[in-house]
Amino acid sequence: MKYLYGPIKSRRLGTSLGINLTSYKTCSFNCVYCQLGKTNNLTVSRSEYIKIDEIFDELRVWFDNHKEDLAGLGYITISGSGEPTLNTKISDLINQIRKISSLKIAVITNSSLLADASLRREILGVDLIVPSLDAVTQELFVKVNRPHQAIKVDDIIKGLIALRREFRGKIWLEVMLVKSLNDDIRHIRKLKEAIDRINPDKIQINSPVRTPSEEGVFSVAKSKLKKIKDILGDKAEII
């Protein structure tokens, strides 16, 4: 399979079948903690990076050959080796999956394009959106996520607030914390203010556990993650 991966077990989604919507590695960010290595196509330009018809053909074949695995699947997860919302045909894929399956669909996104109302409409048909928000000041955002220069974190926050208004499914906001980078308690308090405005269903606190491809990226100590969870409130969990 070229575009499907798994089923994989993850801490947050249980067992899910992943779909990759971008060529390696096309992303609007180049996060310090990325497990996939350096972003070689840092872009905000949307395109049909991978042909949706080819993905869908692969998915149909997988369904035909894995009927016994379907009952154990929690989600079909649109994600992959880059930012999936960069693919202009993401809504076509969601609609086609709906026609052949009653499985729940999740989109994992770095949130970078959510300020765009038309893009938000393209993903409203899923059951779960897992957007990221690691920093709330532009300075820290640039340090952690190393975004394309056109992206402003204030626009991302506005996009997330609008998404919450428009989307009827669940939003599980992921916050990736890197030791001595974005885990300062003053920053966490600002993050909490932004998250309160976004009002996600869950806040999933994460910290790099596997060694990222970059040196100098370390996990936050468990005791500090616990303190941060307490600041972020009842919806927060450490994953």
Ligand code: SF4
């Ligand atoms: S947004 Fe995801 S894929 Fe893109 S660089 Fe960050 S961790 Fe990697």
